[in-house]
Amino acid sequence: MRDVRNMIVGAVLVFAAYYLGLVVVSVSALPIPGPLMGLFFLLAMLFLFPQLEVHTARFVTFPLKHMSLLFIPAVLGVSIYWADIQSNALAIAIAIIVTTSISLGITAWFSQQLFNSKSGSGSDVASKGGKQE
Template sequence: MNNLLHMLAGLAAIFLFYFCGEMLVRVLALPFPGTLAGLLMLLAFQFLRRKTPVVLISGGAPLLKHMAMLFVPAVLGVGVYWQQISENLSGIGLAIIVSTTVSLGLSGWIAQRLLQSVAVDSEEDPGL
């Protein structure tokens, strides 16, 4: 029963961030989706707490477990818009290659910087 309550509270928290993001985008007329704003708010919350609450882990686990099912609408959308996609295939392919290369490079650079700072901190404090 306790796990069910944790899961429901976690789902409620995730949906709260989603709805707050949607509301923020509408009120401020921001040029990006409310779901992205909600995700960024959730990310900021977790950075400020420096630890993911157990409730959010319990609420997010079922969503992650069934992630493939959540992508079904996107896959069906590709089938519906195949004509437009095939007309713009070179641009889409180039965008995918460039964005993947940039994101991998940036992720590697950030990871390298973070690992260097952890290594420096552990050298300064050998008691850890």
């Protein structure tokens, strides 16, 4: 019975954040998608009220496990625009390659900075001859 209650509370939280995001974006004419604003609201709720994490996690586990099924309509919908995709294939390929390279580069740089800062602040195994104290 507790699992059902957790799922219902989690569903209410997720859908409330989603619709709140839609309303805020439509009222304020913000240039971001409403569902994205809803994710920000959900994230803020989880930071402000950590006890809600149990309910939210219980509800979102099933959709996250089966996320690939949710992409089937989007992938099949691309076939409608096949002529546009073929005519712009080079531009699409360049955009994908460039943006992927940039995001990988930024992620690698940020990770390196993070690892360097952590190894500099804690005990450095390499400088102590491989022994941790």
